Amino acid sequence: IEDFFQCFQISCQGATSITTFAIFLCDKIEPALHKAVFERTAKDIAEDMQGKFPDFRGNRANLEVSILRYLAEQENFEYFKQYLTSPKEFFQSYIERRVKSHCLDESRRLEKFLDSSLNLLYGNILSAVSLSTQIVKDKKDREDKISLWLDEFCRELAEVINLPRSELKGIEHQEVTDIEFLSSAMKTALGDLRDRLKKELADADLSSFSRQPHTILAEHFSGCWEKCRFCGAVCSNTMQNHDGDHQVVFHRPQALTGFKWHGTDHFIIDICSSLVASDCTFRFHDDQQWTPYKKYRDAGPPVSTWNILPDSSMQAYWKWFVSNFRTQLEALYNKKFQGKGEIPVAWQRITKQEALSELERR
Structure with missing residues (x-):
């Protein structure tokens, strides 16, 4: 025992x-x-x-x-x-x-x-x-x-x-x-x-x-986030620090970043890709020289790092946006959609659904 x-x-x-x-x-x-x-x-x-x-x-x-x-x-x-x-x-x-x-x-x-x-x-x-x-x-x-x-x-x-x-x-x-x-x-x-x-x-x-x-989800959609100095559109390259120029498929009305015509308080509603085919000039600051849009690279960085091809096509979405939020944009930038910046009547007829339908077809 x-x-x-x-x-x-x-x-x-x-x-x-x-x-x-x-x-x-x-x-x-x-x-x-x-x-x-x-x-x-x-x-x-x-x-x-x-x-x-x-x-x-x-x-x-x-x-x-x-x-x-x-x-x-x-x-x-x-x-x-x-x-x-x-x-x-x-x-x-x-x-x-x-x-x-x-x-x-x-x-x-x-x-x-x-x-x-x-x-x-x-x-x-x-x-x-x-x-x-x-x-x-x-x-x-x-x-x-x-x-x-x-x-x-x-x-x-x-x-x-x-x-x-x-x-x-x-x-x-x-x-x-x-x-x-x-x-x-x-x-x-x-x-x-x-x-x-x-x-x-x-x-x-x-x-x-x-x-x-x-x-983790956002990392799948990383890439270049450089914005066009003129209109604010984001570079479409899927690589950060990529080689070559920045570029986008569609530029936007320059009014979205507050750009105006010289000597006025009138918005620029044109897009960068149509302006580079025009005889217009630009400068970012009063002490800068005027640069023709056709020779925009001569203005140096950041615009010289962009490839902006002449193209007059503009997305209906941004035409709808400018028309729909006209008052808010004018208040934000203290500028007017008048003169050369007058919003075309055709833009004002675009419905939200039409803008979205075109956007999703591209």
């Missing part, structure tokens, strides 16, 4: 030691798992939105059409002003707005995304426990079983979570011989960890992400 109690005591000590080891290891896993859940979820949200929303399926030109449609539908001049003055920031805020709308609606999508990531990663960790146990349990002649187990465990998890093997040096000399029991203890401790994180994630919002889903 005495031998039985002695063996039972040793067995209990062994079980306690293994349970303590499993809890300690899960405490190490927790911050790494927490971080991995948010990283995976951010990517999943970005991919989900690319798959479900036409705005995000194509290139930046496609996204811009969606943004211009949104601006027209809102008919809020302040939004237009933000887009025209800070296009990159407006693109990012538009993407962020769409992400928030998608994730934080009544269907609680964010919580579902986080749950899905947690369950997937939890399954990966359980698989790592099983594989490590399988490999090490048969090595009966080895005294460093726990160290071997940790080696295998960290190796299996390398592509799942960031759990450096070096951080586990303090527990690798534990006298754990029952690897099968260790596997069982780990599964119990991991189950508790999953339940704890699940409760925590239920209260998470988008501010909980170190790298936001909208940031």
Whole structure:
């Protein structure tokens, strides 16, 4: 009987030691798992939105059409002003707005995304426990079983979570011989960890992400953000710091940046690509010399870094915009749509739907 109690005591000590080891290891896993859940979820949200929303399926030109449609539908001049003055920031805020709308609606999508990531990663960790146990349990002649187990465990998890093997040096000399029991203890401790994180994630919002889903999504639409000095249109090149000149498919009425005809307070409603085919001249400051639009590169940077080809075609969208927001533009720049800047009657007849239909056909 005495031998039985002695063996039972040793067995209990062994079980306690293994349970303590499993809890300690899960405490190490927790911050790494927490971080991995948010990283995976951010990517999943970005991919989900690319798959479900036409705005995000194509290139930046496609996204811009969606943004211009949104601006027209809102008919809020302040939004237009933000887009025209800070296009990159407006693109990012538009993407962020769409992400928030998608994730934080009544269907609680964010919580579902986080749950899905947690369950997937939890399954990966359980698989790592099983594989490590399988490999090490048969090595009966080895005294460093726990160290071997940790080696295998960290190796299996390398592509799942960031759990450096070096951080586990303090527990690798534990006298754990029952690897099968260790596997069982780990599964119990991991189950508790999953339940704890699940409760925590239920209260998470988008501010909980170190790298936001909208940031990942916005990176797909990066490129050159240089604006035409004349009309403010953004360079269409998809590469930052690209070789060669900046260029756009369509320039805009120069009134959008406040340009006026010399000696008047009358807006210029012409576009840069038609002016470079004219006999008109320009200067940006009163102390500058006048430069013919045909030789705009002679004015030096920033206009000399642009390739503006002669083209008289103007998008109906901007004709509609100028007509629709005439009063706000006049107030913003303290100038008038008069004289050479008189808005043509044909522009005033363009409906919003006509402007959008033409925009989406291009």
